[in-house]
Amino acid sequence: MSSLPILELRAVGKSYGANRVLKGIDLTVQRGEIVSLIGPSGSGKTTALRCMNFLEAYDEGEVWIKGQLLGYRSAGRAERDLDSEKSIADVRRPVSMVFQQFNLWPHMTVLGNVAAPLVLSKKADKGDAYKQALAALKRVGLVEKAHAYPASLSGGQQQRVGIARALAIEPEVMLLDEPTSALDPELVEEVLSVIRSLAQDGMTMVMVTHEMSFAAKISDHVVFMEAGKIVEAGPPEQLFGNTRTPRLQQFLKPWFDRSLTSVAGVE
Amino acid sequence: MNSFLFLIPRFADAILVTLEVSVVAAFIGALGGFVLNALRLRFPRLLGALYRIYIWLVRGTPYLSQLVIVYFGLPVIGVTMTAVQATIVSLAIYSAAYFAEIFRAGWASIPSGHMEAARAFGIDRWSAFRSIELPQAIAFVMPLLANQTILVIKESAVASIITVPELTMTASDIVSSTYTYIGPYAMLIICYWLLTQCVAVAFKWASVLIAPSRKTS
Amino acid sequence: MNPPDLLARCASYLPQLLDGAITTLWLSAIAVACGFFAGIFIYMMSVSESRTLSTAARVYVSVFRGTPVLAQLLVFYYLPSGLGWAIPGVVAAAIGLSMNTAAYQSQILGTGFTAIPRGQIEAAKTFNLTRHQTLWHIEIPQVVALTLPALVSEMIDIVKASAVVSVIAVTDLMRVGQQLSSFSYRPLEVYTLAACFYLAITSMLSLAGRGIERRMARRA
Numbered sequence: 007m008s009s010l011p012i013l014e015l016r017a018v019g020k021s022y023g024a025n026r027v028l029k030g031i032d033l034t035v036q037r038g039e040i041v042s043l044i045g046p047s048g049s050g051k052t053t054a055l056r057c058m059n060f061l062e063a064y065d066e067g068e069v070w071i072k073g074q075l076l077g078y079r080s081a082g083r084a085e086r087d088l089d090s091e092k093s094i095a096d097v098r099r100p101v102s103m104v105f106q107q108f109n110l111w112p113h114m115t116v117l118g119n120v121a122a123p124l125v126l127s128k129k130a131d132k133g134d135a136y137k138q139a140l141a142a143l144k145r146v147g148l149v150e151k152a153h154a155y156p157a158s159l160s161g162g163q164q165q166r167v168g169i170a171r172a173l174a175i176e177p178e179v180m181l182l183d184e185p186t187s188a189l190d191p192e193l194v195e196e197v198l199s200v201i202r203s204l205a206q207d208g209m210t211m212v213m214v215t216h217e218m219s220f221a222a223k224i225s226d227h228v229v230f231m232e233a234g235k236i237v238e239a240g241p242p243e244q245l246f247g248n249t250r251t252p253r254l255q256q257f258l259k260p261w262f263d264r265s266l267t268s269v270a271g272v273e
Numbered sequence: 274m275n276s277f278l279f280l281i282p283r284f285a286d287a288i289l290v291t292l293e294v295s296v297v298a299a300f301i302g303a304l305g306g307f308v309l310n311a312l313r314l315r316f317p318r319l320l321g322a323l324y325r326i327y328i329w330l331v332r333g334t335p336y337l338s339q340l341v342i343v344y345f346g347l348p349v350i351g352v353t354m355t356a357v358q359a360t361i362v363s364l365a366i367y368s369a370a371y372f373a374e375i376f377r378a379g380w381a382s383i384p385s386g387h388m389e390a391a392r393a394f395g396i397d398r399w400s401a402f403r404s405i406e407l408p409q410a411i412a413f414v415m416p417l418l419a420n421q422t423i424l425v426i427k428e429s430a431v432a433s434i435i436t437v438p439e440l441t442m443t444a445s446d447i448v449s450s451t452y453t454y455i456g457p458y459a460m461l462i463i464c465y466w467l468l469t470q471c472v473a474v475a476f477k478w479a480s481v482l483i484a485p486s487r488k489t490s
Numbered sequence: 491m492n493p494p495d496l497l498a499r500c501a502s503y504l505p506q507l508l509d510g511a512i513t514t515l516w517l518s519a520i521a522v523a524c525g526f527f528a529g530i531f532i533y534m535m536s537v538s539e540s541r542t543l544s545t546a547a548r549v550y551v552s553v554f555r556g557t558p559v560l561a562q563l564l565v566f567y568y569l570p571s572g573l574g575w576a577i578p579g580v581v582a583a584a585i586g587l588s589m590n591t592a593a594y595q596s597q598i599l600g601t602g603f604t605a606i607p608r609g610q611i612e613a614a615k616t617f618n619l620t621r622h623q624t625l626w627h628i629e630i631p632q633v634v635a636l637t638l639p640a641l642v643s644e645m646i647d648i649v650k651a652s653a654v655v656s657v658i659a660v661t662d663l664m665r666v667g668q669q670l671s672s673f674s675y676r677p678l679e680v681y682t683l684a685a686c687f688y689l690a691i692t693s694m695l696s697l698a699g700r701g702i703e704r705r706m707a708r709r710a
Contacts, residue, residue, distance in 0.1 A: 059616055061612055061615060061616060091620065091621070095618040095620075098618065099618060102616065102617065103613075103616045105609060105612070105613060107607075107609050108609075109607075109609035109610050109612060109613035110610075110613075111610055111613070111614075111628055112632070113631045113632050113635065122617070122619075122627065123617035123618065123619065126619050126623050126627065127617075127618060171613075171617070175617065329689075329693075330689065332692075333688065333689045333692040333693055333696070334650070334685045334688045334689055334692070335649075335650040335651070335652075335653035335654075335664070335688055336650075336653075337653040337654055337656070337664060338653060338664060338667070338681060338684060338685040338688060339685070341667070341668075341671075341677070341681050342677075342678065342681045342682060342685065345671065345677035345678075345681065346677045346678035346681050346682065347678070348677075349676070349677060349678040350678065423556075427557070427558040427559075428558070429558075430558035430559075430560040430561055431558075431560055431654060433560065434657060440561075441558065441560055441561050441564065444561070444564070445564065448568060448572070452572070453572075454568060454569050454572030454573065455569070455572075458564070458565045458568070458569055461561050461564075461565070462553065462557050462561060462562075462565065465556065465557040465558060465561060466552070466553060466556045466557055469556040469557070470556065
């Protein structure tokens with residue numbers, strides 16, 4: 007008997023005007039699972055991710071976090087009754103997010119950035135908040151930069167601060183929106199290694215990414231999306247090794263070719 | 274209703290006075306500002322410092338203080354004027370400083386690269402300037418000139434203090450003589466607002482006529 | 491008119507002019523401060539989803555920027571008293587100047603708000619900062635830093651605009667000048683001296699503004 011999934015999407019749909027971007031997405035994420043969303047641009051994977059913490063208000067279906075409905079007062083297509091800001095905040099509290107463009111707040115120090123969600127939520131007093139923030143910074147290896155400003159950091163360091171900020175609130179699920187896409191290639195590995203170590207510690211993650219090798223190695227579950235639908239979902243061995251879906255084969259071809267050449271030592 | 278109808282002719286006269294004073298002062302001020310800027314460019318060492326002092330004095334003090342110096346202060350050294358004359362003179366001096374700065378910015382906005390390009394293509398200096406730089410500078414300067422003219426119209430209200438029969442003076446007059454408040458003050462606000470909107474629109478038309486916008490690099 | 495007498499007379503004007511200058515200064519300060527918060531409020535209204543609110547904001551800005559300060563002050567001072575509720579001159583002056591500068595500040599601050607990348611707001615939302623917290627902890631510190639030179643410029647304009655409060659019975663610098671000049675029958679000296687006070691205030695603000703601009707350029 008599987009326990010209550012920590013995050014669940016049921017027939018989630020989203021339209022922007024006449025453009026239907028998500029066409030009925032079903033996804034279940036268990037505690038401790040690493041789920042990767044892959045697919046071509048425009049497939050809706052980022053939109054799906056943003057529906058998971060109600061950054062986008064989905065139009066159809068339901069998003070459940072730890073058994074609570076996110077964003078609306080009651081389930082069912084007839085009731086699109088938007089929930090109060092406070093209730094939405096309560097439901098989405100266990101979820102945090104890491105952004106492609108880092109989205110750090112430039113007028114605050116690194117420590118300020120990481121501690122701000124804690125300090126402003128007033129759940130802990132300032133001293134504890136800063137302690138927690140420092141612990142998160144230690145986890146990503148940036149304690150010495152605590153009093154620097156984001157502008158003086160490299161892209162990889164800024165993203166690690168973003169991860170620390172997402173960690174400091176002690177989330178139960180982390181959403182990662184293409185965390186390395188905006189980074190110079192030489193800076194990608196430092197971020198991936200932090201994500202890898204968090205995964206090893208048992209953090210539940212849903213990640214939209216183009217880093218296929220990385221996704222193949224750390225995911226428990228991979229989802230391939232195209233044109234707003236899930237085309238194939240399953241363990242990484244199935245999608246990356248053994249897929250029958252021609253569209254997925256086509257999508258992964260460049261990655262296959264590159265991995266083959268590197269295996270053959272031509273690198 | 275009667276009192277409202279009574280308002281209209283008086284306000285119509287008042288609008289004319291406001292316009293007369295503002296337009297004349299703005300025109301002289303714009304001309305003066307243009308000449309000042311041209312002189313500054315022509316004789317930088319002689320006039321540069323004088324220009325900057327003039328700008329500093331005029332832009333660093335309220336218009337009201339300049340008006341009272343001209344109207345109440347100058348008679349002490351023998352220069353007397355009527356209220357209207359003092360208003361036009363002081364408003365022209367005041368706005369000339371702002372107009373001069375606008376023309377200075379307009380001149381500085383002309384990229385020197387364009388001139389070289391024109392010369393490289395063999396077009397002679399004056400016609401190159403006329404067809405390339407001038408329209409661009411005009412397009413740049415027009416909204417600023419419009420804005421400054423509007424500012425002159427708004428400052429003209431200050432002349433009510435020395436009893437020039439413009440809009441503000443007229444409204445105050447009606448209020449104190451008839452003890453009605455809402456009608457005259459509403460008319461006052463509406464008249465000024467309409468004036469400023471019309472000037473803004475007029476300048477937009479003028480700038481389209483004089484220098485149709487071209488998407489040049 | 492000989493110099494020692496002139497200097498002596500000017501010296502005698504100084505204390506009162508100083509008082510007037512102080513009134514001008516704190517009136518302007520109140521207007522700047524109230525105008526700042528009101529300006530934020532008006533900007534928020536202008537970008538709200540409600541058509542009524544955004545139109546109201548646009549009308550407000552258009553009216554207060556499209557009409558003279560003097561006319562606005564006269565309305566704020568005489569209209570209530572005509573309707574039976576007399577307000578002291580200083581109060582009308584403070585309200586009028588604040589509402590006037592709020593219209594201008596809403597535009598200035600607005601450019602700052604639109605310069606902040608949406609992503610920062612999304613991050614705030616993600617981490618459950620309330621709208622209020624996002625506004626005051628994330629947006630406003632950056633907006634002020636971005637628009638400080640323009641805000642200083644507006645402060646200078648407020649000080650100059652405040653001269654017309656002399657008309658509604660506020661003993662500001664200009665009013666003191668009027669009183670002194672009618673008392674001494676020496677309008678040229680008195681008004682010139684008063685103008686010098688204004689010049690001093692605006693020049694200091696100007697220098698401060700340029701210092702800020704230089705410091706910002708260095709940090710960038």
